[in-house]
Amino acid sequence: MSSIFRNFIVFPAILIFSSAVFAQTALSPLQRLNEMSRAKDQLSYEYTFVQFNPTSADTLRYQHVNLKGKSYAQLLNLEGTKQEIILRDDLISYFHPNYQSFTIQGKQIVDHLPNVMATDFNQLARYYDFVDLGRNRIADRVVQAIRILPKDNFRYQYVVFVDEENHLLLGSDMLDRDGNLLERFRVVTLYVGEELNPLSDYLNNIRRPAPMLSIRGDSNQPLGWRAGWVPEGFKLINRNVESDNNDRIESSLYSDGLFFFTLYVSDELLPNMQENVWKQGSYTIYSETINNKEVTLIGQLPLSTAKRIIKDIIFNK
Known part of the structure; x- marks a missing residue:
């Protein structure tokens, strides 16, 4: 773990x-x-x-403008090769000098931003408790800390820091069940005001790449399996079947509104490999050979949960 985490100190806000x-x-x-x-x-x-x-730290700038009921946004990395993501007209465009630019449909930028910025908390309240942790201080502003704690042991938790004055999210920690840090988001500088409105003119003048054509497979084809168990609250978001020559990959995406995971089932690729595990930041990647199929889960879940989901998959006879 880097010295950034070891040296992080929470200062109590003692103010009038x-x-x-x-x-x-x-x-x-x-x-x-x-x-x-x-x-x-x-x-x-x-x-x-x-x-x-635990393996990296990135500095970025996010700008958002609400003008006449329309949202405009720009996300820009501030170090290394310039990468820019813009939102306008419910379309999100990605610009990178080393890759072909592309556009997808979407109502908000989610890359590099915490999951809690795109959550329906009223729905989430069925599966999580929201605990007031009191005042703190981030970016020289007073915030209220709230723990988002799952009601079971099958998923991770969040601590969020909300500005008392304007209610913007100024920080968040994604933690595992033992309280170990998985991801951290911290605002360093903040400005709120209509002086940002000219951003809409800048974004409107950017030549946007044409929206990508769908390259997904057939969501109507039947799958040869189904999930026998998922944690309460996780629902099927979409499913997909892709075929390439003799290879067939079936996938299903699930979410509880805060965390996501995807199940992939394909023909056995590694016949001598009974299971394999990777951890990449907050993501668990778990793969196991079952019924001569390679079954893989990728998502923000504890390893024990990923194993149970895969072991409870029901294959069609």
Whole structure:
């Protein structure tokens, strides 16, 4: 683990608050999280943030403008080769000097940003508890810390830090069940105001690459298997079958609204390999040979959960 994590210190916020700020603290954790979701879409703001995981740290700038009910956004890395992602007209365009630019459909940029920025917390409340951890301080601003704690032992947890004044997310920690850090998001500088509105002109003048044609397989083909068990709250988002010559790969994407995982089933690729495990940041990659099939799970889940999901897969007779 890098010295960035070892040297991270949480400073208690010991400040004198106005009566208006005291009134804001009366919000329940769920109410505050819902205010966070609204603020992210309705405000015009810019922040520089650092995204950490156990193997890397990236510095990025995110700008968002709400103008006449339309959202515009830009995500830009601030180190190394320039990479830019822009949002306008419910289309997200990716620009990288070493790769062909492309556009996909989407209502918000999710790359490099915490999962909690794209979550329906009212739905999530069935499977998670929201615990008020009190005040803290991030980017020289007072925040309220909230723990998003699963009601079972099958998934990870979050601690989020929400600005008391404008309700924007200023920090988050994704933790495993033992409290070990998997990912960290920290805002370093923040600006909120309509002075950012000219960003919409800049984004409108960018020549956007044409939207990508769908390259996905057939979602109507029947799968030769189904998941016999997934943690409560996880639902099938989409399924897919791709065929290339004699190779056939079947996949299903699941989500509980906060975490995602995908199951892949294909012909046996490694006949001598009974199982294989990789960890990449918050992602678990677990593969096992079952019924002469190579079954792989990729997602933000504990290894024990991934193993149970795969072992409970039911194959068609």
